[in-house]
Amino acid sequence: MDSMPTPALIVDPSTVDRNIAAMATRARSLGVELWPHVKTHKCADILARQLEAGAAGVSVATVREAELAADQHAPAILIAHPPASPERLSRAVALAGRVRLRVALDSEEVARALDEACRDAGVIAEWLWEVDCGVGRTGTPPGAATAERVARLATHTTAATFAGIMAFGGHAYGARDTDGVRAAAREERDAVVSTADALEALGVAVPVRSAGSTPTAHALDHATGLTELRPGNYVFHDATQVGLGVVTIDDCALTVAATVVSRPTDGRVILDAGSKALGADRMTELAPGFGTVVDHPELIVAKLYEEHAILSGAEAGTLPIGTRVRVIPNHACAAANLHRTMHHLGGSGEWTVAARGWRPELR
Amino acid sequence: MDSMPTPALIVDPSTVDRNIAAMATRARSLGVELWPHVKTHKCADILARQLEAGAAGVSVATVREAELAADQHAPAILIAHPPASPERLSRAVALAGRVRLRVALDSEEVARALDEACRDAGVIAEWLWEVDCGVGRTGTPPGAATAERVARLATHTTAATFAGIMAFGGHAYGARDTDGVRAAAREERDAVVSTADALEALGVAVPVRSAGSTPTAHALDHATGLTELRPGNYVFHDATQVGLGVVTIDDCALTVAATVVSRPTDGRVILDAGSKALGADRMTELAPGFGTVVDHPELIVAKLYEEHAILSGAEAGTLPIGTRVRVIPNHACAAANLHRTMHHLGGSGEWTVAARGWRPELR
Numbered sequence A, B: 001m002d003s004m005p006t007p008a009l010i011v012d013p014s015t016v017d018r019n020i021a022a023m024a025t026r027a028r029s030l031g032v033e034l035w036p037h038v039k040t041h042k043c044a045d046i047l048a049r050q051l052e053a054g055a056a057g058v059s060v061a062t063v064r065e066a067e068l069a070a071d072q073h074a075p076a077i078l079i080a081h082p083p084a085s086p087e088r089l090s091r092a093v094a095l096a097g098r099v100r101l102r103v104a105l106d107s108e109e110v111a112r113a114l115d116e117a118c119r120d121a122g123v124i125a126e127w128l129w130e131v132d133c134g135v136g137r138t139g140t141p142p143g144a145a146t147a148e149r150v151a152r153l154a155t156h157t158t159a160a161t162f163a164g165i166m167a168f169g170g171h172a173y174g175a176r177d178t179d180g181v182r183a184a185a186r187e188e189r190d191a192v193v194s195t196a197d198a199l200e201a202l203g204v205a206v207p208v209r210s211a212g213s214t215p216t217a218h219a220l221d222h223a224t225g226l227t228e229l230r231p232g233n234y235v236f237h238d239a240t241q242v243g244l245g246v247v248t249i250d251d252c253a254l255t256v257a258a259t260v261v262s263r264p265t266d267g268r269v270i271l272d273a274g275s276k277a278l279g280a281d282r283m284t285e286l287a288p289g290f291g292t293v294v295d296h297p298e299l300i301v302a303k304l305y306e307e308h309a310i311l312s313g314a315e316a317g318t319l320p321i322g323t324r325v326r327v328i329p330n331h332a333c334a335a336a337n338l339h340r341t342m343h344h345l346g347g348s349g350e351w352t353v354a355a356r357g358w359r360p361e362l363r
Helices: A013-030 A044-052 A063-071 A086-096 A108-121 A144-154 A170-174 A178-201 A214-219 A239-243 A314-318 A332-337 B013-030 B044-052 B063-071 B086-096 B108-121 B144-154 B170-174 B178-201 B214-219 B239-243 B314-318 B332-337
Strands: A008-011 A058-060 A076-079 A100-105 A125-130 A160-166 A208-212 A228-230 A254-265 A268-271 A291-293 A300-304 A309-312 A324-329 A341-344 A350-352 B008-011 B058-060 B076-079 B100-105 B125-131 B160-167 B208-212 B228-230 B254-265 B268-271 B291-293 B300-304 B309-312 B324-329 B341-344 B350-352
Touching: A013 A044, A013 A214, A044 A058, A044 A063, A044 A350, A058 A063, A063 A076, A063 A086, A086 A100, A086 A108, A086 A125, A100 A108, A100 A160, A108 A125, A108 A144, A108 A160, A125 A144, A125 A208, A144 A160, A144 A178, A160 A178, A170 A178, A170 A214, A178 A208, A178 A214, A208 A214, A239 A291, A239 A324, A254 A332, A268 A314, A291 A300, A324 A332, B013 B044, B013 B214, B044 B058, B044 B063, B044 B350, B058 B063, B063 B076, B063 B086, B086 B100, B086 B108, B086 B125, B100 B108, B100 B160, B108 B125, B108 B144, B108 B160, B125 B144, B125 B178, B125 B208, B144 B160, B144 B178, B160 B178, B170 B178, B170 B214, B178 B208, B178 B214, B208 B214, B239 B291, B239 B324, B254 B332, B268 B314, B291 B300, B324 B332
Parallel strands: A008 A341, A058 A076, A076 A100, A100 A125, A125 A160, A160 A208, A208 A228, B008 B341, B058 B076, B076 B100, B100 B125, B125 B160, B160 B208, B208 B228
Antiparallel strands: A008 A254, A254 A268, A254 A324, A268 A309, A291 A324, A300 A309, A341 A350, B008 B254, B254 B268, B254 B324, B268 B309, B291 B324, B300 B309, B341 B350
């Protein structure tokens, strides 16, 4: 590690394995399927480990990730993003000919377009309707009004058929403390279950009741009424998950190796890993700065430029130029997306971040 | 454009050409050389246009960018980042054997290591000492104390020789208004000139007096005492430069094409371009949100997730699902780094973002 060129993305495979096993155990104990989200790692090697650990299917944010998952023989794929453009729709339909495919959506327009495209291609797919459990992103409000819309729509789609209700509890990232994370997990579950129950009262079967996110998967006290969870970040965890109280630093598997390149004043040192290596995300006020320096808890990653990180703190003056450190990013999913290769901690192996971007890249 | 898969990075070559010509004219009128920063575009095609427009040399943030510039026959290269690791030093020295090379640094350790590595390799290089004009990043304080340190050091390095003083006026991005940008430009110039003058009073020649950044290059009222400028962002500009009052929307050459994928409520629409397409940077409070939607000034890019942007604003409810829009990113340099290809606006051409990452990528 001391001779590795920096910045470099470093993964600890043993921590990844431990995180994958722990979440698989948790899903079993909650009595739900696990549909891990590929967007975090975009990596065939990690996906293979998740499938070996018993994932029932995988969730993806892009069709590119779905194509990677199909190539890895995932048993089923959920594209958790509305396929609302002709190109995305046609690639999704092509995948539906290869693998059991589900698509998330929240509008009649997209459901009907998917249904028509599947019928034209002679394939079948399933759709999940998304309800908004408090995030304010995609999804209609949970409850009776949405149930009535979905019930009407479900009778009109026959090639792409209604399979269930999903929500994303991303407002957990806005929580002020662990009680706030638990509240978000309850709201996520309640949004799915109340809408699904309202639909069943209208005579529509709702086999899939899907909730997501790493903090809510950790914080859910029970999963009654749910059938599956879709966490992504848990394979790596990051400074945000630590800040939210979801895990501890020891559970973080992904770091960026960096070198001290300057110490212009006492109390300030400069690393060669900036926003292009760590990502500029600020996910929660509960995690200070832009990342956590391994073995140097007193240091704060106070500011990022493209190729510089400014570390501040009383201890900063003790790090000589040339010192190697590792930084846990605020957002592991964003950091992984900035690198082509994850180098194995302490070893000679590496994994490729294969599904970066939105289309296969030809060079 | 209407059929392009989204998200996609779009560049308007005619605006790039206009921006390159305007900054070349400005540098000539100020009587300084132009050393444009490659980190913004990492693109051989754009670099070639900057060289054709008369760039005296180019600035880079990574050795990978320097290697691209050397391959493009740049007449001279400034690595504006201290080469404080063995790998970076050896690659810099290898470049010094191919091209006129300058290196920025702010410590005796790095200057002596560079000098020794150049002597061992039988090559020559130049070094610039960086002073901190108010950014709080790399660089020692301007003035007499730094001049005395540099004067002592300059007598001890013979293979890598002292060439001058540089500063980076990045605190312009923290300005509250255009007067603040102008003040940052003055502070940047004064830091360089006062330190250089102090050095010359000690009998040390200071041929290079280098200032940087796009806002300060625009806002400098005169360049007396400077010899060069190092702007980068100006080839594209972005929502941050517009927010700072540096340019107008019409000067922005880089956008991200996106599709409306969801309209869950009136007043909120969702695009398929998130932080992995636009970048999560918030550079200035003077630019609202995370980007500016072309032709829809009332819309605010209120929040980014990895593959979603949330647009808010009264007009949002009028954009049907499937609508194509283009978003000017907050930080064009970060957005370009997230894509492999820049597609030409309205045409069939494209440019490659070739120098992403820190080492040539083998696939």
